[in-house]
Amino acid sequence: MLRSMYSGVSGMRGFQTKLDVIGNNIANVNTIGFKSGRVMFKDIMSQTVSGVTAPTDGAQGGVNAKQIGLGVSIGSVDTLHLAGSAMTTNNPTDLRLDGDGFFLVKLSDAQETPFLTRAGDFHVDSSRNLVTSDGLHVLDSAGGIIQLDEAVTGFSISNDGTIVQTMSDGTTQPGVQIGVGKVSNPQGLEKIGGNLYRMTLNANADGALEPTTANNTETGTGAIVAGQLEMSNVDLTNEFTEMIVAQRGFQANSRIITTSDEVLQEVVNLKR
Numbered sequence: 001m002l003r004s005m006y007s008g009v010s011g012m013r014g015f016q017t018k019l020d021v022i023g024n025n026i027a028n029v030n031t032i033g034f035k036s037g038r039v040m041f042k043d044i045m046s047q048t049v050s051g052v053t054a055p056t057d058g059a060q061g062g063v064n065a066k067q068i069g070l071g072v073s074i075g076s077v078d079t080l081h082l083a084g085s086a087m088t089t090n091n092p093t094d095l096r097l098d099g100d101g102f103f104l105v106k107l108s109d110a111q112e113t114p115f116l117t118r119a120g121d122f123h124v125d126s127s128r129n130l131v132t133s134d135g136l137h138v139l140d141s142a143g144g145i146i147q148l149d150e151a152v153t154g155f156s157i158s159n160d161g162t163i164v165q166t167m168s169d170g171t172t173q174p175g176v177q178i179g180v181g182k183v184s185n186p187q188g189l190e191k192i193g194g195n196l197y198r199m200t201l202n203a204n205a206d207g208a209l210e211p212t213t214a215n216n217t218e219t220g221t222g223a224i225v226a227g228q229l230e231m232s233n234v235d236l237t238n239e240f241t242e243m244i245v246a247q248r249g250f251q252a253n254s255r256i257i258t259t260s261d262e263v264l265q266e267v268v269n270l271k272r
Contacts, residue, residue: 099222
């Protein structure tokens with residue numbers, strides 16, 4: 001069977017995966033805190049027809065190897081953790097991280113390792129807990145659940161995550177600090193849906209995650225901006241351009257298969 005046919009098949013599969021990733025990016029163009037993905041290709045091991053011949057002094061020169069490529073495969077599907085644009089909402093529980101870091105959330109105290117997210121659309125529930133839209137608890141810098149005092153009539157959040165509470169008697173007092181997680185390799189995080197990421201062994205050494213504070217020069221975390229949300233970092237211009245490239249690549253590889261089929265048909269018809 002012709003090698004070109006299998007090369008064309010591998011190319012079509014690769015560009016189909018690229019279109020899948022592009023489609024997911026465009027679908028999440030308005031998702032808060034979404035990070036776009038991209039597909040990187042790599043060639044499959046080539047078939048060596050003849051090896052290398054070293055040059056001989058005063059005689060024949062060297063001869064290069066003759067190799068035929070066997071197609072393409074997916075090298076990686078990267079998540080680009082670039083900052084998205086800011087959307088001003090003036091809602092005091094809408095938070096944006098202006099720099100590196102992730103908000104820490106978990107379902108309950110029984111969960112050991114928290115999830116990470118860049119989506120800061122938080123709310124205060126009936127028990128005065130700071131939670132996400134899905135009811136996950138937002139953690140403080142000590143890894144505990146954030147709960148406002150009963151006597152609180154209002155609050156504001158500073159750029160280091162400190163919750164400044166206004167009490168019923170009119171006085172103000174600082175509360176806990178919103179926790180932030182710093183990750184050495186954000187691309188090593190695992191997407192689990194719902195704007196959440198799970199810690200892995202390739203994100204931090206040994207999968208460790210220690211809560212810290214925002215606007216921390218020692219750990220390099222960004223400042224928290226209240227009243228703003230981080231939008232998706234999807235660039236529609238780039239996505240539509242890549243869609244055209246993927247479409248043409250898919251068509252070109254399908255033409256390789258068609259041409260290979262025609263060649264095989266000629267071989268079959270040699271004996272009539």
